[in-house]
Amino acid sequence: MSRERLYLFDTTLRDGAQTNGVDFTLADKLTIAHMLDELGIDYIEAGYPGANPTDTSFFAEKRPMHARVTAFGMTRRPGRSASNDPGLAAVLAAEADAICFVGKAWDYHVRVALETTEEENLASIRDSVRAAKAKGREVLLDCEHFFDGYKANPAYALACAKAAYDEGARWVVLCDTNGGTLPHDVENIVAEVCREIPGDHVGIHAHNDTEQAVANSFAAVRAGARQIQGTLNGLGERCGNANLVSIIPTLKLKPEYAEKFDIGVSDAALKKITRVSHKLEEALNRAPNRYAPYVGESAFATKAGIHASAIMKELHAGIDDPASYEHVPPDTVGNKRKLLVSDQAGKANLLAELDRIGFAVDKDDPRLARLLDEVKEREAVGYAYEAADASFELLARRLLGKVPRYFEVEKFDVSVEQRVNAKGEPVTVSMAVVKVKVGDDVLISAAEGNGPVNALDVALRKDLGKYQSYITGLELTDYRVRILNAGTEAVTRVLIESTDESGEHWTTIGVSPNIIDASFQALMDSIVYKLVKSGAPA
Numbered sequence: 001m002s003r004e005r006l007y008l009f010d011t012t013l014r015d016g017a018q019t020n021g022v023d024f025t026l027a028d029k030l031t032i033a034h035m036l037d038e039l040g041i042d043y044i045e046a047g048y049p050g051a052n053p054t055d056t057s058f059f060a061e062k063r064p065m066h067a068r069v070t071a072f073g074m075t076r077r078p079g080r081s082a083s084n085d086p087g088l089a090a091v092l093a094a095e096a097d098a099i100c101f102v103g104k105a106w107d108y109h110v111r112v113a114l115e116t117t118e119e120e121n122l123a124s125i126r127d128s129v130r131a132a133k134a135k136g137r138e139v140l141l142d143c144e145h146f147f148d149g150y151k152a153n154p155a156y157a158l159a160c161a162k163a164a165y166d167e168g169a170r171w172v173v174l175c176d177t178n179g180g181t182l183p184h185d186v187e188n189i190v191a192e193v194c195r196e197i198p199g200d201h202v203g204i205h206a207h208n209d210t211e212q213a214v215a216n217s218f219a220a221v222r223a224g225a226r227q228i229q230g231t232l233n234g235l236g237e238r239c240g241n242a243n244l245v246s247i248i249p250t251l252k253l254k255p256e257y258a259e260k261f262d263i264g265v266s267d268a269a270l271k272k273i274t275r276v277s278h279k280l281e282e283a284l285n286r287a288p289n290r291y292a293p294y295v296g297e298s299a300f301a302t303k304a305g306i307h308a309s310a311i312m313k314e315l316h317a318g319i320d321d322p323a324s325y326e327h328v329p330p331d332t333v334g335n336k337r338k339l340l341v342s343d344q345a346g347k348a349n350l351l352a353e354l355d356r357i358g359f360a361v362d363k364d365d366p367r368l369a370r371l372l373d374e375v376k377e378r379e380a381v382g383y384a385y386e387a388a389d390a391s392f393e394l395l396a397r398r399l400l401g402k403v404p405r406y407f408e409v410e411k412f413d414v415s416v417e418q419r420v421n422a423k424g425e426p427v428t429v430s431m432a433v434v435k436v437k438v439g440d441d442v443l444i445s446a447a448e449g450n451g452p453v454n455a456l457d458v459a460l461r462k463d464l465g466k467y468q469s470y471i472t473g474l475e476l477t478d479y480r481v482r483i484l485n486a487g488t489e490a491v492t493r494v495l496i497e498s499t500d501e502s503g504e505h506w507t508t509i510g511v512s513p514n515i516i517d518a519s520f521q522a523l524m525d526s527i528v529y530k531l532v533k534s535g536a537p538a
């Protein structure tokens, strides 16, 4: 049985760029567009030419890609001709393969927001589609507030969609613009639309305001729609858009969809999706969501000792995917199985974790019992190794005698000073001095920072002598502090997330009653981990 083609339309760079706090540069947009293209996305909506300088320059030249580079714009303004609308002209002039217009589909909005007649809105849709087709572009119409509009006046909402389709638009996209529609309504309404417009010309654009954007996208596909619009990691204004990073693996790995549909994403590209998801967060300077389905660090993490030992039994019996505890094999999406090390876990977890990081240790090796005791003791005072994979690996390596003493910090001094500047304003300045011994060399570095931990970090990484070249790509991407057992006995737990030129992320931990000391431990672990993984000589 031949499978039907289902198309993916990414709007990370247009709707996703509406997210609070997100501001893509042209370079960001190009990087992300190429990443989407490699993934196998069919349409990449890169922005709104004419609306801002970044988007205008993106579309100022041809961007050769497998995907159809799509420009977003409004249908012509009411009361103007298509040839006399500067906004429309900017969109038509864009170097794009396709144009996605947004048009009103709710009679109430036509009257109140557009302040025009229903007929004039239909004419605007027809004229805009015709003008873009005349320029040789493939045309899509995003029908704004389609579901609310359909509930209020089905005949008019449908007339808007039909106007675009009859004029030759390749796709009519039904938008749940405020994200409030529920899956059963989406399914019913899309089914009704597909009686008038063939489903292979109908798309769905869902927002996540009831956390059902992914479910709504699948509801639309079940009812006949054949294009899904969404964003990487569900980026988008308010609660976001439908998350393509969850939708794509579901389409590829769940038989209900995989047996029925082909998408542009190959099995090999699917293995890159974890990386793609993390790279987007890097571009945004945010830490990846560890609980994200399929791609999060915890997506295939098992804590309970009994599950971990069952998974190990399956692995040792030669069964490749421990299907009894995992809904899909983690490597299909480029993720990793993770068996958590924690105080409730036994030897089986520990062995499995050592196995994963490449240590072959016999289960009766006495060092294993010592490592387990050490982990338990440390977790009792506040360490959390399941959240700090790199610190765990170092602890294990140290117990097995495999971490060289690259350098020693003989002394550090951190000061925080508040003073009044020349303008009479209070300013706080932090400074750190670090004395490091590398081999026979004693190196002293000083640095200022926007806070004491930052100053300490900068000073520590300023000069590590012969090891300096190994840590140049090291970057701290996240710093989290938690106060445990609040009260006079409080201790501080610091988690630091780092990355480097290879794109690998790792987390290290420090615990102490003193926040600087806890931060120092986590910083040191991060640097030493980087030296170990770069193969720095002892």
Ligand SMILES: [Zn+2]
Binding pocket: 015, 177, 205, 207, 241
């Ligand atoms: Zn939207």
